[in-house]
Amino acid sequence: MAGQSDPHVSLFSPPEVEFMAEDELVEIVPNMRMDPLNFICGDFGPFYPQIPVKVPLWLAAALKKRGKCTIRPPQWMSIENLTKVLEGEREDRGTFQAVPFHYIEISRLLFDHARDDIPDIYMVRSLIEDIRDVRLHKVETNLEKFSATSAVKIAHLSAMEVNVVRPFVVRALQAFYKHDNPVLMVDLDSVSDRQSHVTRQRQMPNNAQKQPLKRR
Amino acid sequence: MAEDIGDGSTAEMDDYETLMSTTDAELLKTAWRNEKAAPEILQFQAQLVKRAKEQIQLMEETVEEYEESGMDPLTVSLYQMDLDRAHFLLRSYLRVRLQKLEKYMFYIWKNESLWSRLSDPEKMFVQRCIDDMEKHLQETVLSKLPDNYQSVRRQSVISEEDDMVPEPQLDTFIACKARNRFVSLRLADSERPLEMERHDVSFVLYKVIEDKIGADIDLV
Numbered sequence: 074m075a076g077q078s079d080p081h082v083s084l085f086s087p088p089e090v091e092f093m094a095e096d097e098l099v100e101i102v103p104n105m106r107m108d109p110l111n112f113i114c115g116d117f118g119p120f121y122p123q124i125p126v127k128v129p130l131w132l133a134a135a136l137k138k139r140g141k142c143t144i145r146p147p148q149w150m151s152i153e154n155l156t157k158v159l160e161g162e163r164e165d166r167g168t169f170q171a172v173p174f175h176y177i178e179i180s181r182l183l184f185d186h187a188r189d190d191i192p193d194i195y196m197v198r199s200l201i202e203d204i205r206d207v208r209l210h211k212v213e214t215n216l217e218k219f220s221a222t223s224a225v226k227i228a229h230l231s232a233m234e235v236n237v238v239r240p241f242v243v244r245a246l247q248a249f250y251k252h253d254n255p256v257l258m259v260d261l262d263s264v265s266d267r268q269s270h271v272t273r274q275r276q277m278p279n280n281a282q283k284q285p286l287k288r289r
Numbered sequence: 290m291a292e293d294i295g296d297g298s299t300a301e302m303d304d305y306e307t308l309m310s311t312t313d314a315e316l317l318k319t320a321w322r323n324e325k326a327a328p329e330i331l332q333f334q335a336q337l338v339k340r341a342k343e344q345i346q347l348m349e350e351t352v353e354e355y356e357e358s359g360m361d362p363l364t365v366s367l368y369q370m371d372l373d374r375a376h377f378l379l380r381s382y383l384r385v386r387l388q389k390l391e392k393y394m395f396y397i398w399k400n401e402s403l404w405s406r407l408s409d410p411e412k413m414f415v416q417r418c419i420d421d422m423e424k425h426l427q428e429t430v431l432s433k434l435p436d437n438y439q440s441v442r443r444q445s446v447i448s449e450e451d452d453m454v455p456e457p458q459l460d461t462f463i464a465c466k467a468r469n470r471f472v473s474l475r476l477a478d479s480e481r482p483l484e485m486e487r488h489d490v491s492f493v494l495y496k497v498i499e500d501k502i503g504a505d506i507d508l509v
Contacts, residue, residue: 084325084326085325092374092377093318093322095374096314096315096318107363107364108364110364110367110368110371112314112368112371113312113313113314113341113344113345113348113371113372113374113375114312114314114315114371114374114375115312115314131370131374132367132370132371135366135367135370136367139363141363171488224474224476224483224491224492224493224494224497225491225492225493226483226485226489226490226491226492227489227490227491227492228486228488228489228490229488229489230490232509235464235490235509239464242462242464242492243461243462243492246462246492247460247461247462250460250462250494
């Protein structure tokens with residue numbers, strides 16, 4: 074079934090987030106000659122041995138798997154840069170460092186398919202994991218400081234992180250909104266004790282006055 | 290804020306991105322993402338879907354030709370992968386919409402502006418869904434209830450409105466990003482507008498951005 078994930082866990086399933094990241098461009102060095110590829114998603118090539126060329130990540134992974142190229146890790150994945158980012162994350166408790174939107178997915182795909190193309194892979198991997206942890210922790214602690222607002226802006230949040238915190242943030246904001254505007258918001262409570270947790274979000278009767286049914 | 294990706298090619302990437310975003314695959318991906326993230330059904334992208342279908346069909350024929358003409362299997366499999374990706378996007382886009390139609394069929398059917406966002410096959414689908422649902426409910430439950438309670442859409446004859454019709458929850462918050470360099474949002478509870486830059490992810494009330502989707506804003 075083409076991508077119907079459970080909306081109560083997260084809007085996009087991790088494979089779907091990865092799918093979106095796979096269109097990001099990455100540089101490869103082919104070891105063979107190939108004619109230009111005219112895909113629906115764009116034109117790439119021609120490919121000459123030892124001449125670097127930019128292709129989408131999914132194509133790079135496919136070629137790498139078949140031994141047709143090496144992948145050049147993007148510049149942001151250097152140990153030097155990652156260390157700088159990690160330090161920045163740790164020092165600056167309130168804001169996030171600038172990272173590529175799909176940094177988690179890109180690094181994961183490269184670790185899976187191009188281990189030998191990444192120098193000091195263990196170091197790189199551990200740095201990225203640390204960055205992920207610090208950032209996630211930062212989101213959690215900053216969320217505690219929500220004041221009632223009708224919007225929250227977070228600079229430099231990445232795709233996977235958005236997807237993971239989305240359910241919580243949306244529920245938290247909805248709760249604030251409801252308490253500020255009790256008339257406008259659908260009364261979630263009266264619905265919840267009639268219907269099971271699973272169907273609660275699906276069946277939302279409108280705001281009209283309901284004749285109270287006999288509650289059991 | 291250290292704006293240091295160390296790449297130096299971000300400006301070049303931005304231009305490439307704008308170029309890339311004009312491919313149908315990229316447009317389809319955006320439409321799919323927006324549709325998934327939005328609580329109500331969005332405008333059907335008839336032109337885009339038509340073009341995507343044509344491209345996919347053309348590509349399918351091309352791949353067959355390549356296979357028969359003995360082109361090297363690597364290239365064929367790469368073309369097949371691109372084809373599969375485009376195919377997935379199209380299918381998932383249509384399926385996400387169908388899911389919403391099934392959930393909110395009565396509401397959409399009643400609502401002029403929402404109804405106009407459907408494609409013709411979708412309208413037929415909703416009509417059939419409604420007919421089936423009504424028939425099913427009538428036969429299993431409603432005909433056995435006392436007279437005043439037999440409506441599909443109202444609890445009873447005395448209800449003032451259709452209160453048994455599920456509605457999409459529009460008071461929900463959506464994560465979004467600015468499509469262009471800079472977007473300014475008017476919020477209800479403050480005079481200062483919310484300024485969004487390219488790298489900002491904002492969670493805002495759906496109502497605030499609903500008319501900006503596809504133009505200034507992308508849902509994430």
